[in-house]
Amino acid sequence: MRITVVGDVLLDVDLAGEATRLCPDAPVPVVDIAEVRRRAGGAGLVARMLAQDGHRVTLVTVLSDDDASLELEGALAGIRVVAGHSGVRTPVKTRVRAGRQPVVRVDEDCARPAVPAATAAMLKAMEQAEAIVVADYGRGVAANPEIRSLLTALADNIPIVWDPHPAGANPVPGVTVATPNLAEATKAAGRAAETPDEVAAVGNALLDRWHGNAVLVTMGASGGMLLGQDDRQPRAIPAPSTDVTDPCGAGDRLAASLAVHLAEGRGLDDAAELAIRAAADFLGAGGVASLPDRHRPVWRHRRDEDAMALARRVRANGGTVVATGGCFDLLHAGHARTLAAARDLGDCLIVCLNSDASVHRIKGEQRPIVSEQDRAELLLALACVDAVMIFEEDTPEACLDELRPDIWVKGGDYQASQLPEAGLVESWGGRCMTVPFHPARSTSILADALAKVS
Template identity: 60%
Template sequence: MRIVVVGDVLLDTDLSGGAGRLSPDAPVPVVDVDAVHRRAGGAGLVARMLQSDGHDAVLVTVLGDDDAAGLLRAELDGVAVVAGPSGAPTPVKTRVRASGQPVVRFDEGCATPPVPGCTEEMLAALEDADAIVAADYGRGLLANDELRARLETLAVSVPVVWDPHPSGARPVPGVAAVTPNIGEALRFADVAGSGTQAAAAAADVLLEKWGSRAVLVTMGEHGALVGARGLLPQVVPAPRVTAADPCGAGDRFASALAVGLAQGAAIDDAAQQATEAAAHFLGSGGVGAMGRERPAAPEQLPVDGLDALTVARRTREAGGTVVATGGCFDLLHAGHARTLAAARRLGDCLIVCLNSDESVRGLKGETRPIIKQEDRAELLSALECVDAVLVFGESTPEDAISRLQPDIWVKGGDYAAEDLPEAALVASWGGRTVTVPYIPARSTTKLAAALARVG
């Protein structure tokens, strides 16, 4: 697969060693450097990731004429580099690490340069790509008018993933996805707040502002929020990992997203792949361990056995986010478990609004439910991702939602706002309705039919 990465490059250098003493000149640690590691940064890191995954990676960029540029080219060995002159020094970012922990970083040549030119060779390299990643690191290449015009034209037929920068250029209209992190998204959209609700609000603003087909706000350990035209925002959860250094996670997300889109995946499926790839990357050691990744094990979440209204009240009093979802949950299956686990990661408690036996019969017919409400509630409460269960007797959950007033109401699957009357209700007190991935191969109806066949 031919993936073209276009954007700014820099040279990252790590100086590592032990720090067992203080300097006699000042109360600062002395790092005895025993290893020097260099790697391509910025768009160069994205290209290297794609090349390491076995893709035909092409890097379109500009380079300076100095020793650092020579070192950078060496670190890009194996990547097809099409570069014009930058007219500026090569930016170098050097990190000093003591016993694996960052101590200080110093930058050289990182002043903002003038917008560089773009050669015909650079423009030609964009053609015949299966996907394009625009990796903006604020050095001006993606502000070049000729380059922007070509990217806007190509975005009609080729998936273009734009990874923005606070000091960079505005994404061109029509790209498949823009991938700001949550801090960037809030700044770009001029939205206050934090967490999923603020991310959703920022995505709404940026979809209109940038004219992209989707905005994916990455939220670190909380995964990513997918904002796409005509759909409610969807939160894609991330596996829980322990990572000392988050460097490179955004690059990994953008590169994996581009691959998924090039393979024909829908935006939510590609986002799921990208979120898992970024977590896997960090859990395997990040940029310091590229090429020797190992699976990252998810962590378990705590459980609280109080009743639903008490859980909601205590969570709010502690300044936390109340998350709720609903359903019949008759014959609990893997699809339910995944949806519930994803929902719980969006806040500080998860409350399940459960249809009563009478409610289920009205919705599903006299042969349902298969399991009575007391047992269904007990099974749900036994899940570590569920903090409380609220049983309701109506055919729809609006009354239960009104009693809880959750900050986030979660549904499994893809919905437009008009498909869910509860979305307007939740919005009335400032809450948000979001979706999480639904697994269509798992269903209670199919399980019930299978059980009937075996008697």
């Protein structure tokens, strides 16, 4: 099934650990972070959920050119993304949890920007959809006039589920169903609602205001209230009892499931009931914390497949090719950490490895300590390395020009734009990025230590 998700993306960062003491400077808990996870949020989360369910997903959005956007691209690997330029920094939402208990959320660059432009490719991707989910997170994609005009025209032919946002645009007329939560619904309607009759009144007010075919007001553990344009009689849909500690992502799960069931030809009542059940099951299974780090195929290097063949195969399947380079003379923990971080940015990691002759010219007469074939074998023994490409030159430019990775990664404390290879990589549309450098772990330190015990 071809489903297009239209909307705003953001980078979600989850910091998880344990809190066993209070800060001496203020009466706040100290959380010892044990795990850091970065994932696509907003419309990106909806797209990931649908892709994980096995659907052919296209995400229509806008992206920035900062490092957070690069993280987003890695988190969206395996999903077709058709994006325009946002013109602003990527919004980042960082959640801190102690055990299962949320402690705080920190938002960066989340102010509402100007409405971004829509490209012809974005509009074409919408026209090819069998169903559309509009995941409006208040950053302007759903407010674009061209996108809104096309959505209005498509509403007569395909299911459109609109998940609104308090800072976003109103749903276009004719959408199949809008899915505000109770807080969003009361704010949009301009009236409070506590009793079922008051919730129904809010839903009917939104039907009049938005001119959609139906409104499903979601109410957390209380389920939802469904109202249709043809029959204004409300239908209360209960939610299964679920142990919930973090409701994040429930609305995204509901909207995604609702679109799928409508596209399959189910009636709105049945689709809404199944979607509410899916959202409850999602939260019961752990919510966003239970999701894999990203939806992507698992690539593994085959001994009979060289680096170039691997890169072609990954690209043919819509994946992202990541490359890094170096001598890796004595493999140590710093290398392993850098390589693992690089692999997390895409769908395969190819190491461009200096040959013995190259290392000898760069490092001196006593190097390399380990031969190129042994260095390559040790690298391939790491789960994060998918292929090794040995080059003879002193610098990796020729190797890079042949491989043309989507992302070139180096470890260091300098800016990605300052990498010597940045201009070359950017010439074919690639991106450069640095990952944390671990100064206490280096080949020189390890070699000196070995010399003392030899």
